Structures are given as C-alpha cells and as structure tokens.
Amino acid sequence: MSRWSYFLRRLVLAIPIVIFGTTITFMLIRLGPIDPAAAIIGLGDPEGLERIRTQLGLNQPLWQQYFDFMIDLFTFNLGQSWVIEPGTSAYALIVSYAPRTIWLGFWSVLIALFVGIPLGFYAGLNPNTGSDYFASFGGIVWRAMPNFWLAIILVTLLVQSQDLLFGFNWAGWLVPTGIVGPPPIDFLAEPLGAITDPVDWWIRKGGDGSFLAALKKIAPAALVLGSASMGNEMRLGRTAVLETINSEYVETARAKGVSSRSIVWKHVFRNALIPLVPIITGEAFLLIGGSVLVETVFGINGLGVLFYDAALNADLPLLGSLMFIFILLIVGLNIVQDLLYTLIDPRVGYEQD
C-alpha cells in the first residue's frame, strides 16, 4: 500500500468517526433530562414554554431533530446560542472566544517542547547520573500533579510573590500585568505593527497589549497546561536518546573516530527526535480537556470556560457546535500525525495498522 492510498484510507475512515462521535454528543445532550425551553424562560409560563418548544423544534420527533442537528453541523450551520448570549450565533461566540485559547494552547505546546525535550535529551546523554535522576524524577512528579491544583498553587505563589519568592515581584516584572484574567492579545489584530512599529508592538504599548505583556500573562497558565506533556516528552526524549546512543551506527561512527560532538548533534539528536514528533499532535487531547480547568483557575475567558458555561446553562446549540469542532480538531490532528509519522520515518510500517 502506498503512502497516498494509506492517507486516503485514513480520510475515508475519518468520516464515520466524525459522524459517530457527533451522534454520541447528540445523545448526551438530547437524551438527558435537560429541558432547553425551561432553561431559557423558566417554568413559570406554560404557554411561553410551549411556544418556545415549537420555535426550537423540540416538539418534532427525535429522529427528525437528530437529522436536523447533524445536517446543520455538517454544513457548518452552527445555529444560535440559546442561553448564554441569546440570539448571538454560536459561530460568532466561538470566534470571539477562540483566540485566547489558541494563544494559551500555542504557548503550552511550545513550553512543553522547549523545556521537556532538552531536559530529556540531557538526561539521556548523561544516564544514571545525579542530574539524570533529578531531571527524571522531576518529570515524573511534574506529570503526576493535577493541573488544577498546580494552577492554584502557582496563582497563589505569583499573587504573593513578594512575600513568598524572596521579594521578587511577578506582577511588576518587565511589564506590569495582572496575574489572573485574559491575556491582552488585541495586538494580534494588526500583525503589521511588528515591523512598522516594533518597539510598541513587541514590548511597550503602555505596558499592556504588547506581545511581551500577553506572553507574560499567559506564561503561568501555559506552564500548567503543558505540564503533563512536558513530563511525558522528557521521559520519551530520554529513552529515545538512550536507544539511539546504544545503536550500532553510533558505535560505528565512534569507531571511525567521529568526534563526540558531531555524533551527538548529527547522529543522535536527529534520530531521537523521530518518536517525539507525533507525540506533539497527541497533546491536543490534554490541551482541549485541560483548558476548562486551567482557564477557570486563571480567569481566562476562552473556549474551555465557554464550554463549561454552556454545559451548566444547558445551551445546547453552543454545546453541540463546540463538541463538533473539538471532534473535528482531534480527528484532523490524528490524520496529520499519522501522515507526519510516515513522512518522517519511512521504516514505520503503515501497512500493519
């Protein structure tokens, strides 16, 4: 089977998966005891209840509702929010909430990558030394801590940083920012500013609304959200380096007299990176799930908080749309990951799957 037919097969298989996943969402939403009409106007007004039921199509048979639900989603006709912001389209809500979550997710992946992998590689290059044990054990603990708990501790540490961190003042460090609250990312709306007005765009802009301020504000949340992945990447990086370093071609290179610096950079690193690449896409699971708790603790009004509010308030169209988008995202990332994996490492047999 060639690479492209494998890819095609993955794509075709993805269709029933998305349909099935969305169906499960529909069942969870509609078979539950939630009465959306009551959620909208309360139980006091029976006539109004009936009117709203008819309006929303809740009096139609369930299968009819199911087909409407599926067809609407698959044509990206996401409908309107019922409870949270009545009348606003779910699409508009998602677009207005998404940037902060994307900003958070982006940095949490980057932090995990740029801390986890180098640490893991370092531990793998110096196996069974004190620093290896320290890094490995740190990774294990880091990975086991619940995100929301870590977030609470971190917020407290930063809020009271002057008392608890030896006089270090996080809020006023570099640029003054608050500790909890949404990151100021409006500057992203004018990307040209990065070149035309670099000082203002990157650093200043009254201390708020610059790249630096937004980064500093999101950093603690991103660190927490990336913690599990960071520990995992460290662990995998360490094993990957250990495995490569003990492989025969490294032995050969060493016997040939290749300098150890060149061995590490040319032979070990490149090959050790292979098993790590697909893991990065796998982080989507953790990021999407974890965003609810981390955003709640850090007071960031992103998609996670939107989902949580929608679930508590029984805003069914919004819930369905969010779930659908998450499903699409995860399925899409899975396909990209499989493709990347076969591209990077042709040895991996995609036939066996």
Next chain:
Amino acid sequence: MSETVSDEDAPLRQRIADNPRPAIRWILGALVLVAVEFGAFLGLVFRLLSTIGGLFPDNPGVALFSRLEESSEVIPTLLSRSLIPNDGFYNGQQWVDTFLGLEPAYAWLLRVLLIYAYAFIWLGWLWVGYRTFRQHYRYADWTPRDDVVDRLRSHRWGQFGFVLVLIFLVMALFAPALGPTTAEANLRQPYSHYTEFYDEETDEVRNVTVGTANLGSASEGNPDSNVGPWSYDDFGRFHPFGTLTTGKDMFTFLAAGARISLMIGIVSMVGAGLIATGFALLTAYYKGLADLAVVIASDSIQALPVLLVLILASATFSGTWLAELYNGAVMLIAIFVLIQWPFLWRAVRGPAFQIAEEEWIDAAKSFGQKPRTIMRKHMLPYVIGYLLIYTSLTLGGIIIAVAGLSYLGLGITPPTPEWGRAISSGQPYVATASWHISLIPGILITLIVIGFNALGDGIRDAIDPQSGSGSGTAQESKADEAAAGGGGA
C-alpha cells in the same frame, strides 16, 4: 496460574492431599490473621447480607442481619477504635479515656502503624502462599510467569509504586479505623454525636456535640482560627492533617475520599478492562470486518475529549436519579467505562494480534479446539498482562479527573467527601496559615498518581523487558500520555 499448568497431571486437590503439611501451615496463618479481626469480618459479612437483603422489599432478614451486625461489634478486634481509642480529653494532669493514657497523637499513630503492619502481613501471607505453591504443588518446575515475577522482584521503581498504591488502598479499606474520628460522627452527623472536653476555666469535663466543637476548630486562614497538621484543637481532639474550613477533621475526610476515588477508579477499570479484553480477543481472532467495526467505534469515542464529556454528562444529568445513585459515583463509573475501554482496547490490540499470529494458535485450530477455548486458554493470559499496564496508568488519570470534576463542583454530590472539593474549599487560604487544606490533598493525589504510574512501568518492564519503558510506537506512547493525564484535568 494454577489452572493452566495442572491440566494433564493430578488435580491440585490431589497434590495437596499427597503433601498437606505446607498448605496447612499456610491456612493456619490465614486463620490467625482472620481471628484477630474476627469481629470486623463478621460485621462486614452481615453488613453485606443486610445490604443485599435490603434490595428486596419486606425482607425479614434485613432486621436480623443488621442486629447481628451490631452484636458482632462487641467481639474485640485488634484494629478497632475501641481497643486503641484516641478520643479522650486532658483533665489538667493527664489524658483520660485514651489508650493507656497516651497522648491522642501517639494512640492514633500506634493504631495506624498496627493497621499498616496488619495489611503488610496479609501481603506477606499471599507471597508465602505463592512460594509454597511454586515449591510444593506446581506441576511445572518453571513457567514464563516465574520470570515476570522475578523481574518484578528486582524492579525497585515498580515496587515503590506498588507500596505507594498499597498504602492508599489500605487507607481506603480501613478508613473507618484509620481516622482519628469516624466519617459518620465527624462529617455526616456531627450534631448527633458528642465529644467530651476539659474546660479549664470551670475546671470540669463538659460534653458538647461534635458539630459545636467543629464550629470552634475551623481553619480559616488567620493564625487565631486555624488547626494545622499534627495539632490539637481547643477541644483536645487530635488532627493529623489539620481541619477543613468547616472544622471537620481532614484526615477522616481524605480517607473517606480515598475510598470513593479508588472505588470509582477500580470499578470502572474492571468494567472497561472486561470490554477491552473481550473486543481484543474477538478482533484478533476474527480480524477483518469485526476489527474494522471496533476500530471505528473506538476511534469515535476516542475523538471525544474525556474531560469535556464528563463535564457535559455531569451537567446534563445533574439532579436526576442516575446522578444521585451512590452519590453520583455510579454515573461517573458508567461514563468512565464507556469512554475508557477504547484506550485499553487500543493498548492491547497489538499484543493480541501478535499472539493470534503464533503457531500454537494455528495448531489449536487444526486440532479442532473451539474459538472460545482458544481465546480463553491460549490468548487471554498474554493479553491480561498488557492490560494491567494500561489499567495502572489509567487509574491515576481517573483519580485526577474525578478530583478535577469535584473541584468544578460536578461529579460526586457535595456532602460526600472528595479530594477535589477539599482543594477547592482551601483555595482562598493557600498562602495563609491554613495552607494545608489545599496543599495536602494535592500532594496525596500526586503521590497516588506517581504510585500507579510507577507500578505500570514496573509491570511493563516485567512483562516485556525489551520494550523499555516509554518507547514503542506512537500509538502506544500516545495511549500512555492520554491514560496518565486524566484527560488534562
């Protein structure tokens, strides 16, 4: 182990009859262990019977069994609160009503040590049983399982995890005897239970309800109203982990919480494991369309973010009878089973396929064995090991997820103790004198998750020494990550 090797030879019963001495010694050990806790065992049996009887209306047995349960409490047991009591009061000169007049902290510590010693003796008894069987009664001199056990014996990291997990399991099992007070008296019905304390001003011993005492021993941030870890409150009650914001004892709360967290985790893993094993055997044996159908079903479920489905289900079903069953635990278990089986199945699918390709499966087929028998006898023993790895990893994730849900105010319904709720209630006090309320439950969760992860690593290295923990295919390591992460909670 015993069933698979003893087929052709004399049955195990016969072999024990031929050489009964080691077996009898072993059974005697068990009898001694049961004897010191006889009252507790009896109480447990009657409790179970009356619970089962309670399922059928108008059953006259219920009253009888609950009466028997009460009367069984009279039998002295080694690990009971009545034998080594730690609730007493200081009358100005000495401690009254505590064990041997010891300070409550030491009386409590003694009981805790005794309970753990007892649990570890049981463990040793099991190990001796295995050794006895291996030495005296097993038909084969050597089986592949021996190597697994030997590798596990030299795997310090895995053993560390095992001990950690065991500590929490004992904490959950013996929760009523372990706490400095009981959940019933301190958490659920504080106003129908009384505690004695010595009033210095009037120089007399007074009797107040536990609820009143709790009000006076709350931890609320400022040093004046705070009962920290390893300290006494104004009523002479000892709190190993301090008190909650409500003044309730945190150790009792956390022990009861361990019960419910571990119960949810273990029951849902057993359920998901059964489904996963069943599908793994079927798909590996029949392949083709059966495999494709399960692939699609499992991929669809895996495409749903775990934590979001939990939030969605807890929110939509809140207030219904389903969410009330066993304080919401039943619904959480059901969701976990439905969501987690694909992850487990994915993890054991590879090994199951490998086994199905082996020659002995072919041989068994041509020999005319039924598919059922082939799956059960020749495939299952290999799949189970791999299943254990992922079960252990996933258990940690489930505990995190349950705590995360109750932190958000979903999942387990409020009066029931749950670790996440303790963290949430202590959130405003993290940087104050009452730091313990949030910090200690979080540390406990971290420890138990480390324990389960280490145990999983240990089992993996023991079963499959070539794999090297953490390496493997992308699919595997992703399953690892997803399993241990608790869906990102």
